[in-house]
Amino acid sequence: MLLLGIQVDVWSAGVLFYQMLYGRRPFGHDQSQERILREDTIIKARKAEFPSKPTISNEAKDLIRRCLTYNQADRPDVLTIAQDPYLTYVKRILLALAVLLMASSFSPTSTIPRTNPTLQSNHSTNNVWNQRLNLVTRCESKESSSETNLPAKRTAKLGIGAPIVVIEAPKMIKTAATMPCLRVNTGLVKPGDVGRIVSRKPKDVWAVRLSIGTYLIDGKYFKPLELDE
The missing domain is CATH 2.30.30 (SH3 type barrels.)
Structure with missing residues (x-):
């Protein structure tokens, strides 16, 4: 099968998704990288198998399955993949998680609250700006209080x-x-x-x-x- 064009990128994305979720290659996982790189190596890559562990959602499996469609003419294009329900859901989760991590970074002793990150994203954003303002105020206060110890x-x-x-x-x-x-x-x-x-x-x-x-x-x-x- 000749793999050329954007369809190859979609295939590669499917391989990456599979490896990130399962920690192994979807095809040829039982062979060493050195063996795979040999010209005489043939890897059966017609259909991806999904292990029982770890458990992932059906939406994620469906996305990977479509990316790894054997016939490149039947694979979705990049724009279609970008609008996939699984990816749009993951992007919302990652955005909310990033906001929470930014908020916690301003306070070394703070912990990330165990709440729904999607529902709390707006509230967390406000906390980030409030903590940032407090941090600047505290820094300015410390600078001012130490001025008397500075040389002329x-x-x-x-x-x-x-x-x-x-x-x-x-x-x-x-x-x-x-x-x-x-x-x-x-x-x-x-x-x-x-x-x-x-x-x-x-x-x-x-x-x-x-x-x-x-x-x-x-x-x-x-x-x-x-x-x-």
Whole structure:
């Protein structure tokens, strides 16, 4: 059978759905990957079999079965698959779950409530914005209360934990990760960006945590942020 065109993408989607739900390939699961890649290997892929465990919904099985239709002319197109009842239901669940996870991330000790995520999505969205506002307010309050311990404006020095402001956009930036990645600064770090120093590296290079992530930046590109009293 010649597999060409968009129908191949639909077939691939069916294979991925099957693997995500069952943790194995729909066809040739009893053969090693090395064996499958050999040219003389023939895999019977006319009809997908669904194990009894784990239990999945009939809607999910029907979606996979249609994606894995042997005759490519009988397979649905991508637009039809995107409107499948199972996928539209899953998208609603994932959206509600994402909102709940975002809300819980603002409070390390909070737990996700055991409620219907679809029914509570709007309520959770409001909680996200309320908690975000409270977080900003608390941060501003802590900054204000610690101002008396800061040195005078004109004597502020760079140090770990000190707030900084970017005064010149560096041409190159490097991510502060286990495997640093050097890249051209295409507007990611720009003058006026504020952050906080995480650590110091050799040759006046500092690890600075900005809103977009933590980067290794030369000290000549930023200065201590002078907070107003």
